[in-house]
Amino acid sequence: MKSTYIFIFLLCLLTACNTEHPITPVLNSADYNGYLDTGMQQTYEDAMAEKEFWSKRLRPDSSGVGDLGPLAGSYTALFQTTGNAEYLENAVTLYKKAMNISANNKDVYARALAHTYISQHRFKEAKEVLEETYAGISNKRPTEHALFDVYMELGEYEKAEMMLNKLKNMSDYNYLIRLAKWNDHKGDLDTAIELMEKARDIADSRKSKTLQIWTYSNIADFYGHAGRIDDSYAYYLKTLQLQPDNAYAKKGLAWIAYSYERDTEEAHRILDSVKKTHRIPDYYLLKSEIAEYSGNSQEAESNSAKFLNAVQQGNYGGMYTSYLIEMYAEDDPQKALILAHEEVANRATPETYYLLAYAELKNGNREKALQLIEDKVEGKTFEPMALYYSALVYKANGLDKKVTPIKDELKESGYEIGPILSEKVDDL
Numbered sequence: 001m002k003s004t005y006i007f008i009f010l011l012c013l014l015t016a017c018n019t020e021h022p023i024t025p026v027l028n029s030a031d032y033n034g035y036l037d038t039g040m041q042q043t044y045e046d047a048m049a050e051k052e053f054w055s056k057r058l059r060p061d062s063s064g065v066g067d068l069g070p071l072a073g074s075y076t077a078l079f080q081t082t083g084n085a086e087y088l089e090n091a092v093t094l095y096k097k098a099m100n101i102s103a104n105n106k107d108v109y110a111r112a113l114a115h116t117y118i119s120q121h122r123f124k125e126a127k128e129v130l131e132e133t134y135a136g137i138s139n140k141r142p143t144e145h146a147l148f149d150v151y152m153e154l155g156e157y158e159k160a161e162m163m164l165n166k167l168k169n170m171s172d173y174n175y176l177i178r179l180a181k182w183n184d185h186k187g188d189l190d191t192a193i194e195l196m197e198k199a200r201d202i203a204d205s206r207k208s209k210t211l212q213i214w215t216y217s218n219i220a221d222f223y224g225h226a227g228r229i230d231d232s233y234a235y236y237l238k239t240l241q242l243q244p245d246n247a248y249a250k251k252g253l254a255w256i257a258y259s260y261e262r263d264t265e266e267a268h269r270i271l272d273s274v275k276k277t278h279r280i281p282d283y284y285l286l287k288s289e290i291a292e293y294s295g296n297s298q299e300a301e302s303n304s305a306k307f308l309n310a311v312q313q314g315n316y317g318g319m320y321t322s323y324l325i326e327m328y329a330e331d332d333p334q335k336a337l338i339l340a341h342e343e344v345a346n347r348a349t350p351e352t353y354y355l356l357a358y359a360e361l362k363n364g365n366r367e368k369a370l371q372l373i374e375d376k377v378e379g380k381t382f383e384p385m386a387l388y389y390s391a392l393v394y395k396a397n398g399l400d401k402k403v404t405p406i407k408d409e410l411k412e413s414g415y416e417i418g419p420i421l422s423e424k425v426d427d428l
Contacts (some may be wrong), residue, residue: 025261026233032253036273042243042279047077053390068098069109076116081245083280085315091116107138111146112128122320123153123347141167145174152181155349173202173211177218184222187382193222213243220252225416229260247278254286264294281310283318293419318346325355333362350381354389366396384413388421391428403428 010101054071072094095113099106110133117126127150128200134143144163151160155345164182167175180195196219203211220235233256239249250270267290275283288303304327311320314367321343323417328336340359343352352374373393377386391406410425 026230027253027257027263027266029235029259029266032240032250032270035250036270040083041245041277044078044081044241047074047081050074051078052103056185065098065101067101068094069105069112072098072112076119081247081278083247083278083320085120085158085317087110088116088120089315092120100336107133107136107143111139111142114150118150118153119319121321121346123150126150142174145178148178153187153349154347155352157185162254170198171202171304173199176202177215180222185381189222189226193219193226196222196281209242213239213246216242217246217252218249220249224252224255225413227415229256229415232256245277246357247274250274251286255418256295258286258290259415262419264290279310280315281307281316281323284310285323288419289418322352322355323345325359328360330361333359337363348376350377350386351383353377354381354386358389360397361393366393369393370397370399384410384417388417391425394427 029339047236051071051074054067054074054111058071072091075087075091079091080084092113093107095116098109099113110129114126114129117123117129127147130143130147130150134147143319144166148160148167151157151163152410161182164175164178167178167204169175176195176199180192180199183189183195184192196215200212200215200219201246203215216235216239220239221234223229223235224232232252236249236252238255239246243249251274254267254270254274257263257270268287270285271283271290284303284307288300288307291297291299291303308327311324321339325336325339325343328339337356337359340352340356344356346352357369357372357377358365360372370393373390377390387406387410391403391410394400394402394406407425407428411422414422
């Protein structure tokens with residue numbers, strides 16, 4: 001009889017523990033512990049070796065136009081593996097020089113320069129470079145790829161769709177990944193995933209490691225957004241099998257640990273291993289959120305301060321403006337409003353307009369915030385954060401009937417928005 005009572009007690013305890021967040025764990029640290037070794041920096045070492053090789057070839061007394069592109073590419077790779085934004089500036093300088101002295105490949109260097117500008121969030125400059133080279137003698141198709149990318153970043157969706165129609169080819173990898181992005185933008189995640197799976201099959205058939213790494217890591221994100229956490233985890237692991245020091249995939253694992261499994265200790269452990277070699281401000285921001293969820297306000301504030309310091313000390317330009325708007329909105333709303341206007345001027349998208357609306361709201365301008373949401377955001381994006389900020393604006397303006405369906409939709413996006421925001425959604 002006593003053992004029966006113990007069994008019932010344990011069963012009730014387990015049920016109580018799982019009522020709030022019942023899940024089937026997917027992470028197995030044995031799958032990825034080997035990838036968390038901080039000495040594992042093969043991508044960085046390869047990129048550095050490339051930089052040294054092409055630097056030596058580029059003699060001071062020679063224009064070396066054939067060496068400028070590969071050298072610039074090595075700097076881009078160094079940025080991707082370290083997070084040091086100065087490497088992007090080095091790449092920009094080299095691509096500009098190559099464009100000036102090249103006789104035959106100006107469009108190649110123009111596209112590379114534009115992609116570097118996009119990485120720096122210098123979208124209007126990227127557009128200018130691409131449109132100029134597109135109007136001249138150039139390889140049109142890859143330029144159309146790049147133009148689609150920059151038009152999407154700028155919110156020029158009609159132009160983006162026009163480029164997409166020019167590219168139509170269901171057996172073309174580059175077309176498929178862009179069509180997937182287009183469908184995701186329209187809110188059709190299922191079709192976006194199907195298209196990414198077709199792109200994955202092409203990458204696998206070519207045995208292209210570069211394409212596989214990009215496709216696997218991105219399809220892992222798509223699967224996560226669709227609630228397919230097992231598939232997301234599997235593809236982050238497949239990414240790491242090809243590139244053991246891939247920081248993006250490791251951050252994905254940390255998000256699964258935090259947002260899905262609520263294992264904050266494991267999430268911190270993964271992030272701490274990554275940021276030793278890949279030093280970007282993002283990690284401090286995520287660690288701050290995790291600490292806040294754990295109830296450790298001191299650690300949360302410390303990591304927020306580290307994030308701000310890293311952004312201010314790094315050569316990031318406007319790469320983190322959207323994050324800064326959200327941070328300043330609470331404590332310095334006027335500064336947030338100034339930054340929000342700058343961000344809209346840089347790229348007028350539904351995503352930047354909802355930040356401007358939020359900044360207006362925090363400055364007490366609820367009617368102006370509502371006008372922005374209704375004119376520039378509503379029905380134009382399906383991003384969870386856009387829906388959340390729209391709901392805040394609607395609620396502030398007494399439009400509770402518009403809040404309820406958004407609240408229901410956001411509850412289905414709990415994994416994507418994370419535990420902290422999920423709790424705020426409950427309070428809408």
